[in-house]
Amino acid sequence: MGFGFLMDPTFRLVATGSALIGAVGGVLGTFALLRRQSLLGDAMSHAALPGIVLAFLLTGSRDLPLLLVGASLSAWLGALLVVLITHRSRIRPDAALGLVLSVFFGIGMALLTVAQRRPTAAQAGLERFLFGQAAVMLPQDVEGIARTAALIFLLIFLFWKEFKVLAFDPAFAAAMGLPVMALDILLTTLTVLAIALGLQAVGVVLTSAVLVAPAAAARQWTNRLERMVILAGGLGALSGVLGTLLSTWIGRLPTGPVIALCASGIALFSLLFAPRRGLAWTVKSPGGKRRAGPSG
Amino acid sequence: MAPFLFARREPPAPGAGPVIEVTDLTVMYGDRPVLWDVDWEVPAGVLMAVVGPNGAGKTTLLRTILGLVRPVAGSIAVFGRPPAEARRWIAYVPQRTAVDWDFPATVLDVVLMGRYRHLGWVRRPGAQDRERALEALAQVGMVHLAHRQIGQLSVGQQQRVFVARALAQDAWLYLMDEPFAGVDATTEQALIEVLRGLKAAGRTVIVVHHDLQTVPLYFDWVTLLNVRCVAWGPVTAVFTADYLRQTYGERASILSG
Amino acid sequence: MLAPQVEIMLVAALAGAACALPGVFLFLRRMSLVGDAISHAILFGIVAAFLIVRDLRSPWLMIGAAGTGVLTAVAVDALRRTGRVKEDAALGLVFPALFSLGVVGIARGVGNIHLDLDAVLLGELAFAPFDRLIWGGWDLGPRGAWVMGGLLILNLILILTLYKEFMLSSFDPDLAAISGFPPAVLHNLLMGMTALTVVAAFDVVGVVLVVAMLVVPAATAALLTDRLAPMLGLSVLLGLLMALGGYGLAYALDLSIAGSMATVGGILFALAFLGAPAHGLIAQARQAARRRERLAQQMLVIHLLSHEGTEAEREENCIRTLPAHLRWDPAFAERVIDRAERAGWVVREGDLLRVTEAGRQAAQEILGANGGAPSHPPS
DSSP states (O other), rough: OSSGGGHHHHHHHHHHHHHHHHHHHHHHHHHHTTTHHHHHHHHHHHHHHHHHHHHHHHHOOOHHHHHHHHHHHHHHHHHHHHHHHHHSSSOOOHHHHHHHHHHHHHHHHHHHHHTSSSSTTHHHHHTTHHHHOOGGOOOOHHHHHHHHHHHHHHHHHHHHHHHHHHHHHHHHHHTTTTOOOHHHHHHHHHHHHHHHHHHHTTOOOTHHHHHHHHHHHEEEEEOOHHHHHHHHHHHHHHHHHHHHHHHHHSSSOOOOHHHHHHHHHHHHHHHHHSSTTHHHHHHTTOOOOOOOOOOO | OOHOOOOOOOOOOTSSOOOOOEEEEEEEEEEEEEEEEEEEOOOOOOEEEEESSTTTHHHHHHHHHTTOOOOOOEEEEEBBBOOHHGGGGEEEEEOGSSTTTTTTTTTTHHHGGGGGGHSSOOOOOOHHHHHHHHHHEEEEEGGGGTTSSGGGEEEEEEHHHHHHHHHHHHSSSEEESSTTTTOOOOHHHHHHHHHHHHHHHEEEEEEOOOOOOGGGOOOOOEEEESSSSEEEEEHHHHHHHHHHHHHHGGGGGGGGO | OOOHHHHHHHHHHHHHHHHHHHHHHHHHTTTTHHHHHHHHHHHHHHHHHHHHHHOOOOHHHHHHHHHHHHHHHHHHHHHHHHHHSOOOHHHHHHHHHHHHEEEEEEEEHHHGOOOOOOOHHHOGGGGGGSSSEETTEEEEEEEEHEEEEEEHOOOHHHHHHHHHHHHHHOHHHHHHTTTTTTTHHHHHHHHHHHHHHHHHHHHHHHHHHHHHHHHHHHHHHHHOSHHHHHHHHHHHHHHHHHHHHHHHHHHHTTTTHHHHHHHHHHHHHHHHHHHHTTSSSHHHHHHHHHHHHHHHHHHEEEEEEEHTTTTTTTHHBTTHHHHHTTOOOOOHHHHHHHHHHTTTSSEEETTEEOHHHHHHHHHHHHHHHHSSSSOOOOO
16 A cells, blocks of 8 residues: 555545635634534534435436535525524424434435436435545536635635624624624525535535534634634644545545544544643643633 | 614714603513513713613613614614614623623724724724724723633623723713623722713713612612613602612612611 | 234334433433434444444443443533533534544444444344344244334333433422432433433434434424423324334335435424424414414503503594504504403593503503503603
8 A cells, every 4th residue: 555646636636625625614613613503514414415315316417516506405494494493493402403404314315215216326426425435526526616615715704803793792793783694694604515515525424523623623722713713724624634645545435434533533632732721731730720711 | 784884983963852762662572571661761971770670671671772672562763763773873781691701702802893883894903993992991991901812801801891892882872781790899890980981971871780779879860670661760869769669569678768 | 923014114113112202301401412422422332342242233232332322421511511612512523523433443344344334324124024033943023123122111111110300300400409319310311221222223223313213203292292291102102103104105105214214203393393283383373463462452551551641641542643652553553452442441532542440450460560650751
């Protein structure tokens, strides 16, 4: 087993795609984390599955952008249903998330058995969206990822201070006259886009890991939102590249779990050893009232 | 959205009647009335406390003035306009517990949020805004902590940050929800001095307050609220045992002496 | 010996019913997603336990895997307590990591476990009739039925014997502690029950759809009843319905069995969400319309009373100007005044509305003992 593939243009392409996906996930995951919506990402990524399969069934096309539009629409619908269920019934967010996540995924799996009966199903390779398969990325796919990522970064840059105040103090943002609802919709849409990109490399089952883990890791290293977003993007990109590299190197592995493991490893290391907040430092001073982190 | 786009700074027409005018206001929370047929007026330049028992609708009243809660009946005019239009002249201090203090932001970051309204979309805070924010921090005695992470502050310091953020807004009407809750005596004194300063500068300040003992010391006007507006006016006129009993029931007898 | 389809349905129904029971308590404790985390983490548990016992059928494998599930719940809680991350992030960090480890283990064929990734997601219900429990030369039926049936009985026994303890600790952990029922013990018991059930049901419907069996029946039952005992009963019933209906759907349309079960669960929930007698959307809309008119009638008398005997009375309490003052649509105002008149709360005196003695009493009752005084303008 050599390292020749590092020079391979295909590998470089795939690594670039994965890095971008990881970076987008880390940046939007930061907002999801701070708004306590980490698990909404999980529900949305699972909810994307029926959209992918339906897009294939309705059009018969295996065009990636088209499948991802289907994924985005159904992820959005999932998020909307979570909000509807929690606002209009006694069901609390945890159960509403679990409901949407498992039912949408179930519908997706049921539709997948329909899709598999189509003669073109094998080439469509819909199964790769379950656990991700970065290796099948094409040049035009990576180009699409790069365009979407650029759009997402631009919008976050433009609405930076609005998103910041929305995440910190929505009541104040509303009192200030900011259109909180519109901003919320925009941020959710960007998160849905990040998830749609993530599906290719990480898959519906584990995309949420790319949102949560890099952001949680970055939070341990800095107390500034600006730095946290950049760091989370960087750590996400690192997980993407590392995961793709490892899964290519080891072979016979879907990339999703490997990327998720890399991101989780980085998060674990940060939780333990980040300066000041690292848990390893608090263990050494038992009973000490040193507050590295806040309560609540 | 429009008023935010064109961040105008002109002061509201001075001397043109009351700052807030509320008529026949009813607000529901779910299927429970929180404010019932409230008539209320706030003249310009007062330092007013809003007191009443728990669940009296004090926070709801502030949120309705801000246009964050839609009333089921009645009307509100702030500076003679609907609440949504008047927001540019209002600064709001929410309850301290409403936000996540582990948020990755420094004290200065939070105070700078008070400048966002003046900046409008896309533009970033500049040197001038930074200066104004530091000035606001100086007013509450917090300049030395400007670069501290907000999670490392004490309760009193967190409250000072919130007040500084409101000061940085350069507003004409200040709405504060329990700014003295849980703060130490020094902070309380410091904050009340700031509020007096605002009043002296001709601004109107409305504070939801829970400590009846200090009402006559700190405020010149008071509103007694318990779902209905029991009474409002100068402290000397309406902060009486009789009205307090109507607001709190018999429990308020501590003050009758 | 039963027909294979009947055997599959039996196993699925038992799994649905067994999951529905702990699901109710997870729902009440707002821990439905802990169930989600446990069902993902046990995959790692199964792989790890297999490496030790080397036997896919050993009960120790099940217990070991369930232990991992309980440990996950403990780990999430410990991580949250450090204050470094919030609860949602703690969950979101722990279970994808463990699940990924499990998937990697299986994909790499660690210890030659014969599971493929499809089975991880969807279970192997269709194979249930081939795995039989043979004892003393007798064929006792599919093993899955015995395992799921055993767990259903175990869950039933636990919940029936500790009914009041579970109820109290879910509703008010402090009171439970004071009353001598340590909430931590009950909590861990519930986690153990959940984990064991999930490990067993994993074979039937796979990782993600176990979540459907834990969450959907309980949430649907919560829309249909306000009391715990009927909620448990309904939840079990819905679990059965979901499993049997799902199998029927899968059989009729040749779909994935597990996917169909979750789909049927979603349909059942949607029906309850819209049509539940008291908590459904339709019932809520009807109640809201009724409440709005009743409230408006109350608002009318209170408004009339506050301006009674003041100079503004002619202006405020006049039928023509009233809609403008209260910001009501004139037609709506007319309806409300009619209602109030019929109720005997107000009478018309030309253009002026006056509150009757009955209306006065009604207003006093609405306002209660406090806040009954009329507004006072500043003096």
